Structures are given as C-alpha cells and as structure tokens.
Amino acid sequence: MSPRRVTLADVAKIAGVSRTTASLVLSGRGRELRISQDVEQRVLKAADELQYRPNIVSVGLRTGTTRTIAFVSDTVATSRLAGDMIKGALEAARERGVMLFIGETEGDPELERLLLHAMHDRQVDGIILASMFTRTIRVPKGMAAIPAVLLNALPKQPSILPAVVPDEVEAGRTAVRVLLEAGHRDGIYLIGVGLGARDMPPESVAAVERLRGIREALGEAGIKPAGGRSCPDWQPEYGLDATRALLETTRPRALICFNDRLALGAYQALDDFGLKVPEDVSVISFDDHPIAAWMRPKLTTVALPHYELGRRAVDVLFEEIGRDKADPHPEGAVHRVPMPVRERQSVTPPGA
Amino acid sequence: MSPRRVTLADVAKIAGVSRTTASLVLSGRGRELRISQDVEQRVLKAADELQYRPNIVSVGLRTGTTRTIAFVSDTVATSRLAGDMIKGALEAARERGVMLFIGETEGDPELERLLLHAMHDRQVDGIILASMFTRTIRVPKGMAAIPAVLLNALPKQPSILPAVVPDEVEAGRTAVRVLLEAGHRDGIYLIGVGLGARDMPPESVAAVERLRGIREALGEAGIKPAGGRSCPDWQPEYGLDATRALLETTRPRALICFNDRLALGAYQALDDFGLKVPEDVSVISFDDHPIAAWMRPKLTTVALPHYELGRRAVDVLFEEIGRDKADPHPEGAVHRVPMPVRERQSVTPPGA
DNA sequence: TCGCATTGCTAATCCGATTTAGCAAACCTG
C-alpha cells in the first residue's frame, strides 16, 4: 500500500497555483518569467513540505532527456581490472546527477544489437561502448543516432565517434625511461613480442603501440633491444617458456614484459635459472594487474589507467551531448589517457 | 539530424487504423478484443516495415513499469570478486528483458539515500541492495516502497526484505568434509579465528558461520580442531604471522584458512619452515579468490558463488515483484546459496 | 421489420511533467 508519489499537481494545489506556475518556479525559470516573490515562496515551501521530487520518467517523455547513460561493454563489468573503468564512469556520472545502465555483450554482435536497442528504447542520453582490452572494433550501425563514445577501443573504419584509449605508445616510452634512469643500456630483452614485425597479434593495439614506444625511446638513447621473444598468448605459461628459451642462450640484464602475466612466468623462469630479481635481472612490465603487487619482489609496471579511462569516457560523452548538432565537428577525436608507472621493486641499477 | 523515432501513431497511420487498434494488436490483446485477421496483419506488417519499437519511457509513464531494476552496492562493482555478482544479475536480468542500473554508495549513507532517490525517480521496478562482503546492514528506510532484495547482506533489524547470502555454515562443513575424505583427523588447525569466542569480527558473518560449520562437521566425526589462531585482519601478512607463530610450537597436518589471502600468507610461512604443501601440510581455504588459482600448488578452496548470488538475487526480486500486494507474506526469507568446493592441489591424504 | 446482441473498431482520457499561447488586471501615455 505504498502512498502515491507526490506530483507537481499536488505541489501546485497546496501552493494554490497552477501546475504551470509550479513547474516554472521549480525549474528556476520563475524569475525570468516574472513570478512574484510571494508565489515563488509558496511553491518552494509546498514542494519542500511534500518532499516533491520530479518524476524523471515523465520528464524523459516530455523533454527527451533521461539523465541516464548506457555503459555497454563486451565483458568489462566482470573483470576486476576493468571494473575500475566502470567505477570511474560511475563516479563521473554521479557528479553530473546521471545514472548508469550497464550491459554486457559478451562479444556477441546480436546481443550487442539487442542491448543497444534496449538502451534506445529507454531514451538514454548517451552511450559508452567499452572494450575489455584495447582493440579495434567494428562500430555497430545506428550508433550515430545518439551521442556515443568508444572506450578502450578504436573504430575499425573511420567513424565520427570519439574514442578514449590508454596512451600505449607513451607507456612503451615510459617503460624504457624507467630502465634508462636506472642505468640500463645493454641486455634489454622483450618478452611477449619478437623483434620482427611478425608474430604480433595485429588486433592488439597494446602490442603494436607498446613496441613502437619502446623502439622510439630506446632509439633516442642510441640503443636497440638486445632481443625479443614472442608468445602465442600473453599468459604466464608462455612467459615462462619464452623466458626459459631466452635464458638458455643468454643472460639478460633487463626484461620488458608486455604484460604482468607474462612477467609472472618470467619471474618463475628466472628463479628456475637461479637468477634473482632485480639484482641479476630487472623486470618491468605493463598493466598493473592485481598480481603485480602480490608478486615478490613487487613488480614495477606501467599501469592501465582504468579508473581514469572510465571518467574520461563520461567527460567526452558529455562534450558530445552538449555539442550543438549543427557544430561542424571533425572526425571522431582520439583521447589518449596517460599510463602512469607504478615503481615497485623489480627494477634496480645493473650490477647493484 | 537523427530521423525521428517511429511511434505507434506512425504504425497506425500506415496500417490505416487507430492508435488504439494498433496498440491492441501489438500488445497481443487483439484476439481477445476481436480485431479482425485482416487488420491484425496490416498492423503487424506496418510495425515490421517501420521497425517499430515501443518507447519504454512512455510505457513507463503510463503503466508505471519500466523493465528496469537497480543494483545498488557499497562498492561491489569495482572488486573483481564481486564483479561476478553483477554479471550474474546482469544475465538473469537480460533473460527477462530487463535493464540494470548500477550505483555505488561507498558505504556512505547519504550517498545511498541520494542513489535510492534517483532510482525511485526513474521508477525502477525493483532494487537489489548488495554488499561487497557478507555482513549485516541497516536497511535504509523507504525501502518498502518498491520490491527489494538484500544481496550478500542480512538485515540488522528484522525486515520484510528477503535476503540472498552464501551458505557459509555449509561451506565450513564442506571444508571439513574435504579434509575428512582425504583421511585427515589429527592436527587440523584454523588460521583466521581462534578457538575462543573472542577475537572474531562479529560483523563478519563469514567468520562466525564458517566456524560453526567447521565445528559441527568435525564434531560429528568426533574430532576437535587441534587449535586456531585469530588474525586482526584477513590479509596475507597476518596469515603469515599467525602460521609462523603456530609452526613455532607445533607441526600441523592440515590448515583451514578462513580465506585465500590468509592462505597465501600461510603458504609462505610453511615455505619458510621448509614444509611442503600438500605433502607435509594440507591447506584448504574459502572464497576462491583469483589468487587461489595462481598459487603453487593451486589452492583448494570453498568458493563464494558470486555469479550465482547475483542470479538468485534477480530471481528472488522478481518473485517479490510478481507477488500480489495483498499476499500475506512471512518476514523476509533468507535464501542461502551453496558454496561449491574447488578441489585443486593443496589437499592430500596425510603422510602421502 | 423491430429490437437486441455481437462484432469490430475508435475517440477520449490518462500518466506527470514542460512549454506555448494567451488572458485579465494594473499601469502608462498622450
């Protein structure tokens, strides 16, 4: 027997004015439309006493704006890593008084279609299309009908949609900089990608861009990577295999692992060969996966800024929403979010 | 310049009928209201051609039902563990064609109030109030206005709200059963809670109930735990300390760690003392935290069924929604979800 | 052939707000 919600009509009746007047006052347009102080006060008082809150569904129907955005991802909501992305989006949304719908497509285009329809049907003000790991995606058609942003993804074909992605190239440079600053110049090996252009997952933006950053930064210091080992998948066991294979032929001074799981395998291989991190071999990695802080010694790694990515996506989305439709806007801009390094214990000067 | 959405009026016009008729046909009530086959076909055809989809905002305003539920948690969305809870809820919701709002209160009652208001304002059909770890919570007032379910939480005061929680008592029994089946009877120690009633976080449902299950199951086998060490917090370092302290005085045959992080510390302490898992000491734990599968040897643990919890919460919520208001319903039922054991490599027969 | 029931459909209202158009009273102005 829930008491009926208080409506604008109730407020108007108590205040002894019309619904129009009440609406005007409560939307702050009372002044500009010359509502008297007296009436204004009465309406405000009534609204306060009745604890009036506008029904957003109704407002949505009338104005078309629901103060609601959609966060549609392949599977982001469930992975711890990327859960932070949601958190960032959530907080940025809350600051704007906006609610967040979430949906997971599980990579299924049909599901994605249904989900986007469902969001449309609910008149969301905007859509964030997120990917669990950075990659290029085919933008579903019909995305142009509503403001939208790609998160952790780049459009496969040119698109007007803006994108928010981690700055992987700069991350590669950062990893190198950390090693350089520690004094490393020789015996720097890569685990995860080979030095040839082959053997690199082309869909993986991370692989390509991290490598580019690494090459550039090393090049600027007049250095080349001493070698690299590709891995079929960036999982610990492959990191283990690749590092073992490497250690059978040489003694590296530093390892740049392309992600933390590879680093976990690398640690193990180094241990098998009786090599200590970081005294014998420094290790730097990417992602800042939770295990990085569990590892011993704690892993120095260039972090994927998930939280910040989520926030930025919302910021950019609201720029889109606020943009004048007529505004001639360039093709979807790519916003790159810096990847901060988490300096821990796995890098030390060579021979320290 | 997005083309205006197709409305029911458009369909009606194309089909050459009134909006009423179109509505009747499309809501499946055409038959019962004697709409002719001919007209029915015309409406269906028009709707199909125009790709008509009803505007849920409008339906929401008229009927009061938005096919939308809220998932409000303290911080569940961001922790990997509990992210699975969302996933479960998400999938169960999708199967019903329902969308999920998410919100995080960060444990702030004021934020929680605002969030619940915002959900009300959007006319959600129901609310799931979730906690990141199992505990008792004070049910915010105003929760009775809308169907709601407590997830991973029990009401501090008696409440009409149903609750969905993991079956921790049974989990305790399960842990014991695994050890018993492996042949353990002696030297079973507890890491995380002492044997006395003191030193146990009383808010932690897990601690109390797991211990109860353990005691019961051991008791039924005529056994008592050989000892136990409480920890100020269930973190690896305390698990390490507690286990070290234990090992200084005795040699356990099996450890029941109250969660996986404690087990991580215990592993380390055992290693420090030159004891091997599981040959020298079997270890069983709770939670199935991601690290459990990373540990070596892989940790046998009784899993928190996050995914299933999320699903159940939605199921129970829809029972609430479907329940006739007049239906005299008992006080909020507590639904206990079984905690399955993940048998891995850390338990073996004693002396194996 | 009149009266009543049935068939098949539609007009009008409602949900709860916003917004447009407009009205009555007070106020100027020449």
Next chain:
DNA sequence: CAGGTTTGCTAAATCGGATTAGCAATGCGA
C-alpha cells in the same frame, strides 16, 4: 480616458503509449 504595455499567472497542447468507454454496422430472433 481610449489604447497600448507590462505584469503575473493559467489553460491547453504535447510527449508516446495503455486503457476505458462507447459507437456504427451487422446478425439474429421473433
């Protein structure tokens, strides 16, 4: 003091559906 402005507020339309009440045409029995 007629005619135009300004002031201060409200009636009515609108958003897109669901729902209630009702109407015209046909069928049927007497």
